[in-house]
Structures are given as C-alpha cells and as structure tokens.
Amino acid sequence: MRRTLLELASRISGPLFAALLCGSLSSAAFAVEPQKPYSQMTPRPMWVEKVKDGLYVVRGPLGTCMGPCVPGQPLDGALHEPGDVAVRVTPEGLIIVDTKFARDVPDLLKIIKTISPLPIKYVLNSHYHGDHVGGNGELIKYGAQLVVNEELREAYDRSKRDGDSPPVTFGAYGAIYLGGVKVESHHFRSGHTRGDSFAYFPDLKVVHTGDVVIEGMPFIDYRDGGSAVGWVEEIYDVLKLDFDWAIPGHGRLLTKDEVRQYVKNVEIMNERMKDLVRRKVPVEQAGKMLKLDDLGWDKSPSTGTFMANSIPGYYAEMAAVLAAEQKLGAR
Ligand SMILES: [Zn+2]
Missing domain, CATH: 3.60.15.10 (Ribonuclease Z/Hydroxyacylglutathione hydrolase-like)
Incomplete structure (x- = not known):
C-alpha cells in the first residue's frame, strides 16, 4: 500500500512529495x-x-x-x-x-x-x-x-x-x-x-x-x-x-563559555604534544603518553579516530612549531 502511494506521489509531484508523504505516514515516534x-x-x-x-x-x-x-x-x-x-x-x-x-x-x-x-x-x-x-x-x-x-x-x-x-x-x-x-x-x-x-x-x-x-x-x-x-x-x-x-x-x-573552554583544552593538548616532541618521545609512543583524562578526552567518541589517524601528522606539526619557536628564541 505504501509503495503504491509513493509511486503515485512520485508521478504527481516528484520525489520530494514522495519523501514527505513517507514521513507523514510514520512521524509520531519523534x-x-x-x-x-x-x-x-x-x-x-x-x-x-x-x-x-x-x-x-x-x-x-x-x-x-x-x-x-x-x-x-x-x-x-x-x-x-x-x-x-x-x-x-x-x-x-x-x-x-x-x-x-x-x-x-x-x-x-x-x-x-x-x-x-x-x-x-x-x-x-x-x-x-x-x-x-x-x-x-x-x-x-x-x-x-x-x-x-x-x-x-x-x-x-x-x-x-x-x-x-x-x-x-x-x-x-x-x-x-x-x-x-x-x-x-x-x-x-x-x-x-x-x-x-x-x-x-x-x-x-x-x-x-x-x-x-x-x-x-x-x-x-x-x-x-x-x-x-x-x-x-x-x-x-x-x-x-x-x-x-x-x-x-x-x-x-x-x-559560548564551553566553546571558550574547548579551545583552551586544545591549547593544553598542543602544549603537551609539543613537550613530548621536546623530550624526544618516539612518535609511536606519543599517542599513548599524551595525557587526555583531565580534559575528558581519554574515552571520547573521537579518541579512537584521533589515535588511529592523527598522531603522525600531529607530532610532525608540533615538531615544526617547536623548531620555529626555538629558532625565534635563538635570535
Ligand atoms: Zn569530521
């Protein structure tokens, strides 16, 4: 029955109408x-x-x-x-x-x-x-x-x-x-x-x-x-x-205050990764040693994706930042 109605709706008014009709048939759950x-x-x-x-x-x-x-x-x-x-x-x-x-x-x-x-x-x-x-x-x-x-x-x-x-x-x-x-x-x-x-x-x-x-x-x-x-x-x-x-x-x-705190947490995390680079912690260990629990990020939905994909790039970026800071400091 629903399929017939949808096909009819598609012929009359196009697929958007069909989609809306579909929604109207079962919208009470939300x-x-x-x-x-x-x-x-x-x-x-x-x-x-x-x-x-x-x-x-x-x-x-x-x-x-x-x-x-x-x-x-x-x-x-x-x-x-x-x-x-x-x-x-x-x-x-x-x-x-x-x-x-x-x-x-x-x-x-x-x-x-x-x-x-x-x-x-x-x-x-x-x-x-x-x-x-x-x-x-x-x-x-x-x-x-x-x-x-x-x-x-x-x-x-x-x-x-x-x-x-x-x-x-x-x-x-x-x-x-x-x-x-x-x-x-x-x-x-x-x-x-x-x-x-x-x-x-x-x-x-x-x-x-x-x-x-x-x-x-x-x-x-x-x-x-x-x-x-x-x-x-x-x-x-x-x-x-x-x-x-x-x-x-x-x-x-x-x-907005939570967004302000969020960026502060990112800055803290950046400083920590920079410190790992400064201490010459190998990149393979840097992810495990990056302290995240006090930021509430050790078990967040994105933690696994970050650990699996971001660490080499993050390490390299913080190494470049550190090198640039040291160059400036040497002047
Ligand atoms: Zn995304």
Missing part, C-alpha cells in the same frame, strides 16, 4: 527533548532537539560504533553518532546544515517532517566527512540546493563523491536569504579539514561549528590539510561571532 551529555545516554534511534524557535538539531542514531560495526573489531566503549544536523525553519522552506550518512536519509526526512511540512530548499555542509555529508546526493534528488565554499567543493572533487559537487559556491563568506531569514556561511581557515565551514544564524545567535567543536576530542584530518594550530585560531575566529549557543559537529549544544 519528539522534542532536552539536551543530555553522552555520559547520561544509551543507544537510541534518531531524535530531534529544539535549539530556539525556528531552529532544531537532529541527533543520532546513537550507537556503539560510528559506521556499520565490523565483526571481530573491538568496540571502544564510547557512544557514536553521525553529525548533528541543524534545521532552520523559514516561511518559504527549510535550510539545513549537514546530512548524516546516506543510509540515514529516510529517517532524517521523516524527522524533519515532524519539525515542518515545508520542503528543504538549501543544504549547507560543515566539511566533507561522510558522517556529515553522506546524505547530500539523496537530498539533492529531492530538490534541495547544495551550496558550499570553494575549498569544500574541491574536497568533494578530490574524493570523487557522486552528487556532492554543487554548481553554486560561496567564497570565505556567503549567505542564504530565504523567507526573511538570513543564514551565513563562514570559512576562516583549515583546522579539522581544509574546507571547514561554519553556519551562523545571526538572528538567533547560534552557530553550527561542524567538527571544529564537538562533545569529545578533536580529530585532526591531516590528509585533508587539517592543522592543530589552525584549529585553535579557527575557534578564536568563531568566538568573534555573536552567539550564545553552538551546535557542535557531534553531541549536545554548547554554551
């Missing part, structure tokens, strides 16, 4: 709920939280592994979820930030339908990682317009992802105006990735930070031009925006 830290949560399906009137964040699904669990691979004990999706409601349609994995799109469309029946007009992306943009292609098929900054588009071209290279791009700054609402896009520099992008909702004083601020430790993507030094500078750039809430790349909403 509700607006208060924020909780990962430490107080258990695995659960996708859900929505209200940020302010007209702005929502879609969280989850929350599970014990980020992607499909690999048989035989030990779990890291942390809860994982694809990227937080921001949904800005305007009288003329929706602007969303990030799209989770492609497999999450059916649930994402259902849950967005519980927020508003209006169509998704624009999609912004925080960066190119698959847990944030995997659903782009599907949403474009449903009629949404993807707009990203130039750096980010180049990342899509490098990764050769289908459907992700948008025909329209922003520079370092851009804005979308829809239904009397303005949503800004800021690209300051490279930190998490080369094309990091921040969606800013000026009327509501909220920023979506992507993975530059998360409920967990930074994962620095050196393969895509990430940088720990850039990361710190980037957060100070973000802090210049007038906001009182940040929607992180993963996790619960954070206050």
